[in-house]
Amino acid sequence: MTENRNYLLLTPGPLSTSLSVRQAMLQDWCTWDKDYNEGVVTVIRQELLKVAGLDDSSYTTVLLQGSGTYCVEATLSCSVKPEDKLLIISNGAYGKRMGEIARYHGLNYAIISLKETEPVTADIVLRALVEHPDTTHLAVVHCETTTGILNPIEEIAAAIKDHELTFIVDAMSSFGGIPIDIAGLGIDFLISSANKCVQGVPGFGFIIAKRSRLEACKGVSHSLSLDIYDQWKEMEKGHGKWRFTSPTHVVRAFFQALRELQDEGGVEARNKRYQKNHRVLVEGMEQVGFKALLPSELQSPIITSFLYPEDNFDFAAFYEALKQRGFVIYPGKISEAPTFRIGNIGDVFPEDFERLVQQVADIRGGVR
Ligand SMILES: *Cc1c(COP(=O)(O)O)cnc(C)c1O
Numbered sequence: 001m002t003e004n005r006n007y008l009l010l011t012p013g014p015l016s017t018s019l020s021v022r023q024a025m026l027q028d029w030c031t032w033d034k035d036y037n038e039g040v041v042t043v044i045r046q047e048l049l050k051v052a053g054l055d056d057s058s059y060t061t062v063l064l065q066g067s068g069t070y071c072v073e074a075t076l077s078c079s080v081k082p083e084d085k086l087l088i089i090s091n092g093a094y095g096k097r098m099g100e101i102a103r104y105h106g107l108n109y110a111i112i113s114l115k116e117t118e119p120v121t122a123d124i125v126l127r128a129l130v131e132h133p134d135t136t137h138l139a140v141v142h143c144e145t146t147t148g149i150l151n152p153i154e155e156i157a158a159a160i161k162d163h164e165l166t167f168i169v170d171a172m173s174s175f176g177g178i179p180i181d182i183a184g185l186g187i188d189f190l191i192s193s194a195n196k197c198v199q200g201v202p203g204f205g206f207i208i209a210k211r212s213r214l215e216a217c218k219g220v221s222h223s224l225s226l227d228i229y230d231q232w233k234e235m236e237k238g239h240g241k242w243r244f245t246s247p248t249h250v251v252r253a254f255f256q257a258l259r260e261l262q263d264e265g266g267v268e269a270r271n272k273r274y275q276k277n278h279r280v281l282v283e284g285m286e287q288v289g290f291k292a293l294l295p296s297e298l299q300s301p302i303i304t305s306f307l308y309p310e311d312n313f314d315f316a317a318f319y320e321a322l323k324q325r326g327f328v329i330y331p332g333k334i335s336e337a338p339t340f341r342i343g344n345i346g347d348v349f350p351e352d353f354e355r356l357v358q359q360v361a362d363i364r365g366g367v368r
Contacts, residue, residue: 007323008352011330012145012173012303014195014202015346017257021200024256025249032241036248040255041240047258051198051267052175052182052190052208059183060214062207062232065225065247068172068193071205072098074226075189076139077105078217079166084108084136087128089120092146093333094170098139105222110135116144116334119298120151122159129163139168143178143300146333147293148341150178150300157185166213172196172205173302177274177345179267188213194250197270197302197345200257203250274301277344277353284357285342288364293339302345303330308338315340318363325359 009016029036045061052059064071076098080086086109088098095113102109112128114120120140129135138160143150153169160167168189171180175190177197182190192198193205207228214232221227225244234243264270278301282292285306293305308315315331319340322329332339342356 007326007328010343018347021253021257024253029248037240062228068205071191073101074228078221078228080107085134086137087135088139092144094141122155137166142171143174143302145173147305148303194254198257200254203247276350280350280353288361303343305339305341321363
């Protein structure tokens, strides 16, 4: 059960990974050898399209070194040209971060900031588009990991269908764990990373892009290392070759993680497990006196925010006590109410959440 684990990570990433994913890192790889480029990187790129239900005539993938934010920054800065205008609708820290990226790069942009408990709806997007009629690019976060709220990208996609916008979705914490019909929704750039729902380890991210939109990024970037057009060209030409040193061990682990996603039964099956994790967690926590921040209809199965049960709740002590018992949870990140978060994703199962709730009951001195 413990599989060489110091503790179980119930966090928004990096997450608890399987022993086999960690073992996949025990070999070294040469970055210009075809065993690695064709046998690992190219297969990953094909597999990502398969997981996404896409065919490679209209969509393609770019892998990029760094954490997820590097990919968000690369996508925004390579796709928004000086004559364009980016509209960001934010309801949390990751939406806000897209605004920071736009500001750093001097992009022409507007950001609409909602309350952290308010979903980004089609109505809100349409109203923002009336206010900013010169918008060419729309960026939203799918699962806002700040709270665990799931923004309804399906209704947003339907509402903007005739606007011919470039639609950018930060699906960092949902891709692989929540089914997303990328082509059906007309998503132009979808961004995610190795260490979230695919259950790999941290070190790189990826962008699933509509080919025509990625081709239009040629020559736009002011950053060499974040130029996803150039990175893509090199990967295509070199059959999986990265421009600069790639995180070989992390990439090999991701290759294994994709296999395990397939073995589990794909995204639908993984989603079911996460749903169950979430249900066991929330029902159990409610029994011991905790309340979830969000109503269930806004809640994702990815991560759950809980309100402090009383004003003088000592989160630091609670965190330490849980860590002693083998579970690492996460502080809250919102201004509206004191909260903490518990992640439902990774190589974690309903039984783990049963055990967690038992420990919480024990720490709180209550019986279930
Ligand atoms: C994890 C995450 C990111 C990227 O964060 P990094 O710390 O750069 O990996 C971006 N957006 C969302 C919604 C996330 O959950």
